[in-house]
Amino acid sequence: MDRIEVNGRSYDRPEEPTVVVCFDGCDPRYLDAAKKDNVAPFMTEELLGFCATSAMPSFTNPNNVSIVTGARASIHGISGNYFCDIENDREVMMNSPEFLRCGTILAAQAAEGVSVAVITAKEKLMKLLGHGLPSSAVCRAIETGGSETWLPATSPNMYGPDSTLAVFDSGIRLLKERSPELIYLSTTDYMQHTYAPEAPEALAFYASIDERLRMLHGMGARLVVTADHGMNCKSRGNGELAAVWLKGLLEREGVVGHIVLPISDPHVKHHGALGGLGHIYLADDKADQIACVLRGIEGIERVMGKAEAANELALPFDRIGDLVVIADANHVVGTRPTEHDLAALDGALRSHGGFAETRVPFLVNRSVSKEHEISGLWNFDV
Numbered sequence: 001m002d003r004i005e006v007n008g009r010s011y012d013r014p015e016e017p018t019v020v021v022c023f024d025g026c027d028p029r030y031l032d033a034a035k036k037d038n039v040a041p042f043m044t045e046e047l048l049g050f051c052a053t054s055a056m057p058s059f060t061n062p063n064n065v066s067i068v069t070g071a072r073a074s075i076h077g078i079s080g081n082y083f084c085d086i087e088n089d090r091e092v093m094m095n096s097p098e099f100l101r102c103g104t105i106l107a108a109q110a111a112e113g114v115s116v117a118v119i120t121a122k123e124k125l126m127k128l129l130g131h132g133l134p135s136s137a138v139c140r141a142i143e144t145g146g147s148e149t150w151l152p153a154t155s156p157n158m159y160g161p162d163s164t165l166a167v168f169d170s171g172i173r174l175l176k177e178r179s180p181e182l183i184y185l186s187t188t189d190y191m192q193h194t195y196a197p198e199a200p201e202a203l204a205f206y207a208s209i210d211e212r213l214r215m216l217h218g219m220g221a222r223l224v225v226t227a228d229h230g231m232n233c234k235s236r237g238n239g240e241l242a243a244v245w246l247k248g249l250l251e252r253e254g255v256v257g258h259i260v261l262p263i264s265d266p267h268v269k270h271h272g273a274l275g276g277l278g279h280i281y282l283a284d285d286k287a288d289q290i291a292c293v294l295r296g297i298e299g300i301e302r303v304m305g306k307a308e309a310a311n312e313l314a315l316p317f318d319r320i321g322d323l324v325v326i327a328d329a330n331h332v333v334g335t336r337p338t339e340h341d342l343a344a345l346d347g348a349l350r351s352h353g354g355f356a357e358t359r360v361p362f363l364v365n366r367s368v369s370k371e372h373e374i375s376g377l378w379n380f381d382v
């Protein structure tokens with residue numbers, strides 16, 4: 001049978017029901033903790049587990065889009081939740097398909113007659129993931145719900161485990177009722193933002209996910225479970241936030257600039273719009289001066305010029321700043337304290353976005369080609 005070509009790669013039609021899960025924020029350390037306490041034996045013992053790398057920036061939307069396109073952001077165009085439109089001096093949200101620069105594997109499979117279903121926790125991803133799908137395909141967000149019998153009767157709370165569990169439960173019911181050939185499930189990372197791997201809440205959450213993955217396996221589904229990014233603690237031992245404030249720094253240097261934090265989204269309760277990567281757009285040619293100052297600041301891992309970042313991180317040149325600032329494992333970057341809703345954070349900050357959060361699991365319930373085992377996996381090599 002002919003393979004399906006998408007963005008320079010080719011894919012088989014699913015020969016058995018295939019479920020690809022983007023387990024949002026599943027740092028491998030959650031699986032390590034679950035394994036130690038033996039609360040998720042299916043994920044940690046029975047599935048074949050590999051280490052994979054998520055694409056920079058290690059944020060949700062760019063990596064979900066990488067997984068469904070099999071491509072880096074330089075190809076698909078989604079470099080974060082926002083970019084700065086310099087000509088019109090405004091921040092532009094990139095969560096609608098007009099910003100996508102290539103087609104998806106899901107749409108290409110659907111165009112070949114494969115029955116495709118997408119279920120996401122958050123509405124912000126639904127339009128991107130559903131781009132190009134025919135009306136016969138399923139594309140629903142748990143957040144907004146729908147009248148279908150396989151969806152929850154009422155929308156579960158986004159700030160807790162229920163939203164993610166509802167993604168799995170809806171997928172299981174849908175597989176039973178309509179048996180689509182290809183299902184993409186995308187969860188939310190509230191639990192990982194809120195609880196450390198060894199916290200009882202996190203362990204109970206992983207036990208619940210484990211049961212659901214085992215059910216999908218029992219129903220004969222071919223499973224691929226990966227993640228969009230990992231997660232690190234960004235508060236010091238005394239609970240103080242470990243942030244580098246970029247606006248204050250520009251002001252101290254007397255430089256005019258605009259800062260875009262691509263993690264910003266309508267659901268900020270779990271991260272306060274603080275992540276591991278920020279863009280600085282500069283009015284004047286002061287990139288070298290600011291980069292030099294930033295490199296001397298504790299908590300900054302890399303400062304990259306625009307061309308360097310576009311090349312090395314495979315990012316779209318027109319949707320990144322003059323400087324791309326990347327925090328280390330223990331820090332985040334922000335604008336200034338008063339511009340972040342810090343009071344809304346539940347306890348210590350846990351977040352992602354930098355190199356330190358690009359290690360993700362890649363779990364399968366079928367064998368993987370030798371080439372993948374040897375060459376190192378990306379999370380979008382599904």
Ligand SMILES: [Zn+2]
Pocket residue numbers: 024025059060061189228229
């Ligand atoms: Zn995420």
